Amino acid sequence: MLFSHDTELTLRAVSELVNSDRADGEQLVDLPALDAYLDRHGWTGRRDRDVAELAAVRRLRERLGRIWAAAGDEVDAVAQVNALLSDTRASPWLTRHPEMPEWHLHMASVDDPLWQRMGAEMAMALADLSRNRSGKFCDTGNCANRQHVAAYRERRAKK
Structure with missing residues (x-):
C-alpha cells in the first residue's frame, strides 16, 4: 500500500510509540528518552x-494502543480515531520546515x-490504514508484525 x-513517517512513529512500553519494558523513561523519540521521528x-x-504523551500512547488493538473491529476503531481527532481539535494547517521546504499539510x-499535535497527526495517519479493506496495514518497517508479537508477548506474560 x-x-x-x-503518513509513512507518522505510521512509523505510531508503531514505535505504541510498542515503547510492551516487549522491552518502558522506553519513554524520562524527558531525554522522549526527546530522542521525537528527534528520531522529526x-x-x-x-x-x-x-x-x-x-501526556504516555496517555496518548495508551490511547493509540487501544485503537491499534481494535483494528479487527472497524466500527470501534473508527469511533476511537474520530474521538481522537475531536479531542485533539485536529485542524488542517499548511506548513514547511527547513528539512522539508515544500508546503505540506499538518x-x-x-x-x-x-x-x-502528535495525536492529530497520528489519528489522520491511522485513518489511512487499510483503505482498500485488504486487512493489511503498515507494512512499512514491518510494524504490524511487531504489534502482533508485542500483543502475543503481553498475553503470555499475563498467564
Whole structure:
C-alpha cells in the first residue's frame, strides 16, 4: 500500500510509540528518552520539556494502543480515531520546515501542545490504514508484525 511521505513517517512513529512500553519494558523513561523519540521521528514545533508533557504523551500512547488493538473491529476503531481527532481539535494547517521546504499539510499548529499535535497527526495517519479493506496495514518497517508479537508477548506474560 502506498502512503504519502508524511503518513509513512507518522505510521512509523505510531508503531514505535505504541510498542515503547510492551516487549522491552518502558522506553519513554524520562524527558531525554522522549526527546530522542521525537528527534528520531522529526517532530517539530512546541516542546515544553516537562514531566506533564511526558505524561501526556504516555496517555496518548495508551490511547493509540487501544485503537491499534481494535483494528479487527472497524466500527470501534473508527469511533476511537474520530474521538481522537475531536479531542485533539485536529485542524488542517499548511506548513514547511527547513528539512522539508515544500508546503505540506499538518493537522495542528506548531504552537499546540505536543500530545495534541502528535495525536492529530497520528489519528489522520491511522485513518489511512487499510483503505482498500485488504486487512493489511503498515507494512512499512514491518510494524504490524511487531504489534502482533508485542500483543502475543503481553498475553503470555499475563498467564
